[in-house]
Amino acid sequence: MFFDRAKIYVRSGNGGDGMISFRREKFVPHGGPDGGDGGKGGDILFRANPNLNSLVRFHRGNHFRAEHGVHGRPSRRTGASGQSFLLEVPVGTIIRDAETGDVLADIIHEDQEVVVLAGGRGGRGNIHFANSRNQAPRLAERGEPGEEMWLELELKLIADVGIVGVPNAGKSTLLSTISAARPKIANYPFTTLQPNLGVVTIGDYDSLIIADIPGLIEGAADGAGLGHDFLRHIERTRVLIHLLDGAAAEPLTDWEMINQELALHKADLENKPQLVVLNKIDLPDAVAWEPILAEEIIAKGYAFYAISAVTGQGIQEMLFKVKEMVDATPQVTIHTQETIVIRPEVEDPFVITREGENIWRVSGKEIEKVAAMTYFEFDDTLVRFQHILDSMGISEALEDAGVQVGDIVYLGDNELEWGE
Numbered sequence: 001m002f003f004d005r006a007k008i009y010v011r012s013g014n015g016g017d018g019m020i021s022f023r024r025e026k027f028v029p030h031g032g033p034d035g036g037d038g039g040k041g042g043d044i045l046f047r048a049n050p051n052l053n054s055l056v057r058f059h060r061g062n063h064f065r066a067e068h069g070v071h072g073r074p075s076r077r078t079g080a081s082g083q084s085f086l087l088e089v090p091v092g093t094i095i096r097d098a099e100t101g102d103v104l105a106d107i108i109h110e111d112q113e114v115v116v117l118a119g120g121r122g123g124r125g126n127i128h129f130a131n132s133r134n135q136a137p138r139l140a141e142r143g144e145p146g147e148e149m150w151l152e153l154e155l156k157l158i159a160d161v162g163i164v165g166v167p168n169a170g171k172s173t174l175l176s177t178i179s180a181a182r183p184k185i186a187n188y189p190f191t192t193l194q195p196n197l198g199v200v201t202i203g204d205y206d207s208l209i210i211a212d213i214p215g216l217i218e219g220a221a222d223g224a225g226l227g228h229d230f231l232r233h234i235e236r237t238r239v240l241i242h243l244l245d246g247a248a249a250e251p252l253t254d255w256e257m258i259n260q261e262l263a264l265h266k267a268d269l270e271n272k273p274q275l276v277v278l279n280k281i282d283l284p285d286a287v288a289w290e291p292i293l294a295e296e297i298i299a300k301g302y303a304f305y306a307i308s309a310v311t312g313q314g315i316q317e318m319l320f321k322v323k324e325m326v327d328a329t330p331q332v333t334i335h336t337q338e339t340i341v342i343r344p345e346v347e348d349p350f351v352i353t354r355e356g357e358n359i360w361r362v363s364g365k366e367i368e369k370v371a372a373m374t375y376f377e378f379d380d381t382l383v384r385f386q387h388i389l390d391s392m393g394i395s396e397a398l399e400d401a402g403v404q405v406g407d408i409v410y411l412g413d414n415e416l417e418w419g420e
């Protein structure tokens with residue numbers, strides 16, 4: 001009930017290829033290079049949409065691709081950039097790398113935008129490669145390939161109000177009285193193992209999402225009784241209803257104990273606006289406690305109400321107060337990171353494997369990218385590629401491994417013959 005999840009595949013666009021082309025003019029036999037750059041590939045972009053409240057659309061279709069950049073053209077014309085693919089998600093969506101589980105982005109503000117996968121860079125056209133030694137370069141780059149990955153989206157429904165209190169205080173009963181939610185209710189501690197959410201209508205137009213947080217016990221902040229999980233659910237709520245059990249032996253001690261647990265949790269929960277509510281006022285014990293508690297609690301600066309979750313007594317007044325407190329409290333934004341580096345740099349830049357007597361494979365993200373961006377059909381490009389192999393130490397490593405002239409070396413999808 002608290003979560004909505006989806007798993008999706010995304011791919012950013014390839015960059016367009018740079019072009020090799022030469023100016024053609026009347027009476028000029030060999031014009032200079034004029035091949036334009038490729039356009040950038042489209043990004044995979046997420047944007048918060050405050051009008052959405054679920055991830056259902058991702059349950060229907062789950063493959064999303066951005067457009068590729070257009071190839072460069074003669075006369076120095078740059079290819080058009082590929083369209084980015086925009087995915088709109090509800091506020092509160094967490095985006096993870098499905099493989100590693102790392103959080104890539106946490107969508108928390110309205111209109112927040114995050115690029116999760118950048119499109120490939122456009123390849124440079126041959127206009128960039130002319131120099132004093134080579135004025136007619138048959139040299140350009142192909143576009144950088146886009147990237148693909150599986151993402152896991154998770155929407156945490158954010159409750160405006162959390163009901164906290166000791167086990168058995170009547171939290172689930174209260175939630176079921178004020179909303180359509182039907183949490184488990186029982187007369188023994190800790191029946192509720194997962195927070196329940198209910199939508200509570202207040203007056204004619206307003207509504208609040210209220211969460212029933214399972215009973216907190218001493219040591220919750222240290223993890224006792226699933227304490228951490230429960231406390232985390234409270235982090236994003238704006239206001240707390242602290243429910244006191246009017247049938248308990250020491251409701252005041254319970255109140256202090258829970259406040260202590262809230263204070264011990266890292267997110268400083270004791271400073272959240274708190275409405276203190278004595279429950280079970282239909283019972284004589286609770287009636288006896290009311291004046292004592294009211295005095296102590298009001299003296300400490302809290303608003304105090306007495307209700308019966310069973311008979312409904314006092315509940316309307318309490319809800320109006322809750323609404324007023326919610327309206328006076330800004331939305332909580334719990335922040336992880338807005339964007340992080342999607343692909344950390346690899347430690348080992350390449351790996352050489354021998355796949356047969358005269359067959360080798362060089363693998364590595366960087367070198368495979370360079371290979372994908374190389375036009376192997378042109379000599380100038382091959383020379384440049386050879387320089388890159390040398391500067392990355394790949395030529396030397398291949399030679400150390402025993403590569404012979406005439407051997408086949410695979411690099412991504414490219415088959416090369418080893419030369420002098």
Ligand SMILES: Nc1nc2c(ncn2[C@@H]2O[C@H](COP(=O)(O)OP(=O)(O)OP(=O)(O)O)[C@@H](O)[C@H]2O)c(=O)[nH]1
Nearest residue numbers: 168169170171172173186187190191192215309310
């Ligand atoms: N007389 C009376 N009994 C109540 C009232 N509210 C709850 N109870 C009873 O108190 C017991 C515990 O209620 P729950 O709503 O399950 O309590 P809880 O706070 O959700 O408990 P946990 O889920 O264990 O944390 C049940 O037997 C309820 O019927 C009330 O206003 N008056």
Ligand SMILES: [Mg+2]
Nearest residue numbers: 171172191192
């Ligand atoms: Mg309960």
